Amino acid sequence: MATDDAGESLAEVGEFAVIExxxxxxxxxxxxxxGPGDDAAVxxxxxxxxxxxxxxxxxxxxxxxxxxxxxxxxxxxxxxxAADVEAMGxxxxxFVVAFxxxxxxxxxxxxxxxxxxxxxxxxxxxxxxxxxLVSAPQWVISVTVLGDLDGREPVRRTGARPGDTVAVCGELxxxxxxxxxxxxxxxxxxxxxGRHLVPEPPYGQGRVAxxxxxxxxxxxxxxxxxxxxxxADGSGVGIGLRTDALSADRDALAEAAAALDVDPMAWVLGxxxxxxxxxxxPQAPPNGWTPIGRxxxxxxxxxxxxxxxxxxxxxxxxx
Amino acid sequence: MATDDAGESLAEVGEFAVIExxxxxxxxxxxxxxGPGDDAAVxxxxxxxxxxxxxxxxxxxxxxxxxxxxxxxxxxxxxxxAADVEAMGxxxxxFVVAFxxxxxxxxxxxxxxxxxxxxxxxxxxxxxxxxxLVSAPQWVISVTVLGDLDGREPVRRTGARPGDTVAVCGELxxxxxxxxxxxxxxxxxxxxxGRHLVPEPPYGQGRVAxxxxxxxxxxxxxxxxxxxxxxADGSGVGIGLRTDALSADRDALAEAAAALDVDPMAWVLGxxxxxxxxxxxPQAPPNGWTPIGRxxxxxxxxxxxxxxxxxxxxxxxxx
Numbered sequence: 113m114a115t116d117d118a119g120e121s122l123a124e125v126g127e128f129a130v131i132e133x134x135x136x137x138x139x140x141x142x143x144x145x146x147g148p149g150d151d152a153a154v155x156x157x158x159x160x161x162x163x164x165x166x167x168x169x170x171x172x173x174x175x176x177x178x179x180x181x182x183x184x185x186x187x188x189x190x191x192x193x194a195a196d197v198e199a200m201g202x203x204x205x206x207f208v209v210a211f212x213x214x215x216x217x218x219x220x221x222x223x224x225x226x227x228x229x230x231x232x233x234x235x236x237x238x239x240x241x242x243x244x245l246v247s248a249p250q251w252v253i254s255v256t257v258l259g260d261l262d263g264r265e266p267v268r269r270t271g272a273r274p275g276d277t278v279a280v281c282g283e284l285x286x287x288x289x290x291x292x293x294x295x296x297x298x299x300x301x302x303x304x305x306g307r308h309l310v311p312e313p314p315y316g317q318g319r320v321a322x323x324x325x326x327x328x329x330x331x332x333x334x335x336x337x338x339x340x341x342x343x344a345d346g347s348g349v350g351i352g353l354r355t356d357a358l359s360a361d362r363d364a365l366a367e368a369a370a371a372l373d374v375d376p377m378a379w380v381l382g383x384x385x386x387x388x389x390x391x392x393x394p395q396a397p398p399n400g401w402t403p404i405g406r407x408x409x410x411x412x413x414x415x416x417x418x419x420x421x422x423x424x425x426x427x428x429x430x431x
Numbered sequence: 432m433a434t435d436d437a438g439e440s441l442a443e444v445g446e447f448a449v450i451e452x453x454x455x456x457x458x459x460x461x462x463x464x465x466g467p468g469d470d471a472a473v474x475x476x477x478x479x480x481x482x483x484x485x486x487x488x489x490x491x492x493x494x495x496x497x498x499x500x501x502x503x504x505x506x507x508x509x510x511x512x513a514a515d516v517e518a519m520g521x522x523x524x525x526f527v528v529a530f531x532x533x534x535x536x537x538x539x540x541x542x543x544x545x546x547x548x549x550x551x552x553x554x555x556x557x558x559x560x561x562x563x564l565v566s567a568p569q570w571v572i573s574v575t576v577l578g579d580l581d582g583r584e585p586v587r588r589t590g591a592r593p594g595d596t597v598a599v600c601g602e603l604x605x606x607x608x609x610x611x612x613x614x615x616x617x618x619x620x621x622x623x624x625g626r627h628l629v630p631e632p633p634y635g636q637g638r639v640a641x642x643x644x645x646x647x648x649x650x651x652x653x654x655x656x657x658x659x660x661x662x663a664d665g666s667g668v669g670i671g672l673r674t675d676a677l678s679a680d681r682d683a684l685a686e687a688a689a690a691l692d693v694d695p696m697a698w699v700l701g702x703x704x705x706x707x708x709x710x711x712x713p714q715a716p717p718n719g720w721t722p723i724g725r726x727x728x729x730x731x732x733x734x735x736x737x738x739x740x741x742x743x744x745x746x747x748x749x750x
Contacts, residue, residue, distance in 0.1 A: 247489065
């Protein structure tokens, strides 16, 4: 897919000419003082602090080019990085991207990847302000996001306190359900299939949570139980979830789960890559956030309906 | 080399436990408000602007684990990114790193890589404040550097003016000479062999150049002629070099060049990856900088002793 497309290859066009095509006609946000084309970019950060996170996506590990279009891969790579900034209570302002691909990759596919990245960045009012383009045996995409706290204090994983309400914003289990459908060759459930390829983080809600006094927050990248486990560990607290509070997610997945004869709650609790936000609040969560449990005294652990969860708790890189 | 080492593998140790080992005991600079272990890091940027650049290194393309130790690969990956920040007249303050490797890679080698990165970052007073660790078919290292201008204006590639003096700081041709020695299995010339594995950018000299009024600057990553070509194109000027001004670099390479029966000046003019700095100055260059030519009227081009250079002008990613 990356190599059998018509059109000139990266090698035929040449590194610098490809970069020119990738950069041409893009509109940079006002915060960009120096954009692509120099040794480094310069981004204004009026807050006096910069939020930064990075993720690497490897072909056939984090995406497949027989499932995803390059445009979808581009959107996903930006979205998952932006979600990390949201989870601090900040706003993504800019991205830099390193892209490795075989020399015979069609330059058009690289352009489609960049278009997807710009599409997703555009949803945030952000831009792609720099990058690197190299030869690699397979596609590798490494994105670094920069974000602005706009004067807010960062919401860490360490501040959850017993008695806080645990609440979620965004949908759970869709990406895992979509993966299972793709993996089993089931072509119904277009929405879930698509959601596995392009997550839809609840952009802007990280700041809403911060302003509502969130004491801890993270995005659901490894799975709800795994990511709440990080908050439990970081804050030295227990967390108790109620599955009845997750019934809307379970019900949305019920038909696909029936088609695959699995428990939809396993996707809701264990499925990563949806990049919903989950946070803890001393007061009632803000509009758009659903209470799903409570922070508990006691050792760091996550209980589901007062018991340990028996299923897969989430994703690790080398499984 | 990556896989036959003793010790537990990344898969055996597990993603989160490996990350704990990589992070343990590191001393973060004062500018780090939130370090590794959360969704994103937070770096203070008192200047109100952030300088950012990214590079990807792919095993067997940008480094070989039968030539380099992981420590050397780590140093190189940090150094080449730091040089991009130097070339803007700024100071590297922090790095984020994404690392992809096969699941059977020894965790000890990953730790050695991180040690090398921290060693090089320490030369700058900087820290590694976040990262990602993923499974990949070969080693892939993607580094993003953040830097601070400390109130300076960024020195771009676009400001060179006819009459300016072209000057260089740092050594040229060493990395290319070292590569040729490695490639031909010649085990003398330890200094050059080592310099190919770990470049030595002239840290701090980017700020010196900015303070001395540099009108344009870049680091020598693709080769002196190629990188001066970027300044010529960006500034719309010609550049004339004098090879007699480069005799110290040529002489330092003469013995190795004789062993390989090549022209040492080809390494000086065409060899990349040394990450020396080259800049243009309306006045005399500051101490530590060597004048090597002059900015000319006329079309963007780089002349060597008043003529076009006939050798290889430098590196491109998909050659």
